[in-house]
Amino acid sequence: MSSFPYLTVLTVAPLVGAAGIAFLPKDKxxxxxxxAFGWSLLILALTVGLWLQFKPAGERFQFRESYTWIPQWGAKFTFAVDGIALVMIALIALLVPLVVLASWHDADKSKRSVPAYFALLLALEATMIGVFAAQDVFLFYVFFEVMxxxxxxxxxxxxxHQKQYAAVKFFLYSLVGGLFMLAAVVGLWVLGGHTFDWQTLVNADFGVNAERWLFLGFFLAFAxxxxxFPFHTWLPDAGGAAQAGSAALLVGVMDKVxxxxxLRYCLPLFPNASKHFAWLGFTLALVGIVYGALVAIGQQDLxxxxxxxxxxxxxxIGIGxxxxxxxxxxxxVLYMVNHGLATGLLFLVVGMLVSRRGSALVSDFxxxxxxxPxxxxxxxxxxxxxxxxxxxSPFVSEFLVLIGTFTVNKTVAVIATAGIILAAGYVLWMIQRTTQGTTNPKLLEVKAMSRDLSLREAAVVTPLIALIIVLGFYxxxxxxxxxxxxxxxMTDMHVTDPKATAGTVEAGK
Incomplete structure (x- = not known):
């Protein structure tokens, strides 16, 4: 295993780049x-090195680093990644340079500083990598809030449109969730032996009632x-108001936290409470599948x-x-990655259409x-x-989720499958109303609509399309x-697979 501090460098380097770019003159x-683009490519190269040196058959957590932080609290700068964290960090490292490239002219139209915009993208990258790499619960909470x-x-x-309202709503919703988590983090420290170390807390016994309350504190913040559903109302406002690149990172990566x-905290730390409240997770997930699809069908803003x-x-993802x-x-987890690729691509392409038309309304296309073409x-x-x-690629992950769920809860799997039909409805309706049919006469008056995909835009979408197809087959x-x-x-939760599914996703079997 390499002694190079990959995770510390991957967390700190974007901040260094952000600081340097923020102080560049506004007239440059x-x-x-x-x-910003060059720095993000450097982060991508480091992440490729991290991926290549990760050993899937090795220890669960690899590249562990730990530095003293607040000894009175038992808090440390502890970083480590397992396969779940690794794929999310790789997704971040891939999307950020593509978002920088796609956002090349987004900040030009505002009266704000262009260097500050790209510095914020790199700062966001640093905090997102940190939240996935943290193995100290308090450190995770800090990144969770700072991002x-x-x-x-x-x-x-x-x-x-309505950017300030959307930003405040996004911040307040997340902040309220963070407050519930903070209360649970304090309880975890008190009952877990005055430590924030993840590995130590996994082996702690909190008692039935305390475990359930701690689970709910974390789960509410994560939900x-x-x-x-029903904590979703901030997302359409934030996604609708943000620039397409920012929205791609918000929905494609940040929400995956x-x-x-x-997966990282509720299930291993509170296994019995997770089983007790599984019905709640299933219920919220199923309602979200049906509700999100039905409301999407009626939206007029892309x-x-x-x-x-x-x-x-x-x-x-929730039912999985x-x-x-x-x-x-x-x-x-595969769905988390594939959703980032597919929805990131969709947001970026929508941004390209909106920038040409000057409107995100379906009726204006x-x-x-x-x-x-x-x-x-x-x-x-x-x-x-x-x-x-x-x-x-999303088909593979969706299929695995439904098959794995069907073996333990057929009702949930069947209801979730209905969401696939609804998905076909809102996607095909969106495509039909925007790109097909009789050409809207007003489009002919928009000069920018004569420009097809540029070389820069092709460089943005090509890697995402390639990955979506490659991972769809392999x-x-x-x-x-x-x-x-x-x-x-699953071992931390003391659960085993039903005999019909045990080992079916091992190494491509």
């Missing part, structure tokens, strides 16, 4: 853009962050529509987590495919990935990384 926007700050300014300062938190589809997708099988759990084709591919068409490399971590989580 191109320099800020190039610096709100750059996103708040990305929405409130650089967003579109708001994900978000699960909620589902990651349930960015709000994509945001509502994500509420439905998070429902599938609470099924407590290796198959469903692996499918849930119509027949756009005749004017920008290549961009419309990419939009179609992104939509098919979002509805989990076979041959795209997901084994990612599954092999995720599966051991899910098995270890």
């Amino acid at each position: 926007p191109e320099l800020a853009k190039r610096a 709100l700050v750059p996103m708040y300014f990305l929405i409130g300062s650089y967003g579109g 708001i962050k994900a978000p699960f 909620g589902t990651f938190g349930i 960015k709000r529509l994509v945001s509502y589809t994500s509420i439905a997708h998070f429902g599938f 987590i609470f099924a407590f099988t290796t198959q469903a759990g692996t499918g849930a 119509g027949g756009a495919g005749k004017l920008v 290549v961009l419309a084709g990419v939009f179609f591919i992104a939509g098919l990935a979002s509805l989990a068409l076979p041959g795209t 997901p084994k490399p990612v599954i092999d990384v995720i599966n051991p971590a899910i098995k270890a989580t």
Whole structure:
């Protein structure tokens, strides 16, 4: 195992880049853009090195680093990654340079500083990597709260319609959830032997009642962050107001902290409470699948529509987590990755369409495919990935979730399957109304609608499309990384797979 401090460098390096870019002169926007893109590529290269040196068959947590922080509290800067954290960090490292490239002109239209915008993107990257890499509960909580700050300014300062309202709503919802988590973190420290070390707390006995209350404190914070129904109302506002690149990171990665938190903290630390409240997780997830899809069908704003589809997708992740099988759990984590790829692509393509039309309203498009056929084709591919068409990566994860859930709860799996039909409805409706049919006469008056996919935009979408297709046919490399971590989580919960599913996702079997 390499002694290089990958996780510390990956957390600190984006902050260093952000600080340098923030102090660049405002009259040098191109320099800020190039610096942000180059720095994000450096982070991607380091992450590739981390991935290549990770051993799926090795120890559960690898690249562990621990530094003294607040000895009176037993808090430490402890970083480590298992397969679940690794794939999420890889997703972050991939999306950020693509978002920087896609957002090349987003800040130009505002009266705010262009260097500050790209500095905020790198600062957000640092906090997101930190929250997935943290193995100290208090450190996790700090990153969980601090990552709100750059996103708040990305929405409130650089967003579109009702940006300030959306930014405040996003911040307040997350802050309230964080307060519940803070209370649970304090309780965890008191009852767990005055330590925040994850490994020590996994082996602690909190008692039945205390465990349930601690579980609810963490779960509520994570349910708001994900978000699960009925804590979802901030997401359409934030996703609709944010620039497309910021929205891609918000929905594609940042929201996954909620589902990651349930897997990393709720299930292993509070296994009995997790089993006791599994019905609650199933209920919120199922309602979210149906509700998110139905509301998405009626949306007139493209960015709000994509945001509502994500509420439905998070429902599938939720049932995969609470099924407590290796198959469903692996499918849930794979869904987290594939949702980031597919929804990230969808948000970025929507942003390209909106920047040309000057509007996100579905009614302002119509027949756009005749004017920008290549961009419309990419939009179609992104939509098919979002509805989990076979041959795209989301289908694999959705299939694993449903199969793994069906073995333990057929009713939940059947109801969730109905969401697939609804997904086809809102995606095909969106594509039909925007790119197909008779061309909207007003589109012909918009000069920008004559520009098809540019070279820069092609560089943004090509890697995402390639990964969606490759992982749709060959997901084994990612599954092999995720599966051991899910098995270890099931062991922490003292549950075993039903005989019909045991070992079915091992190494491509």
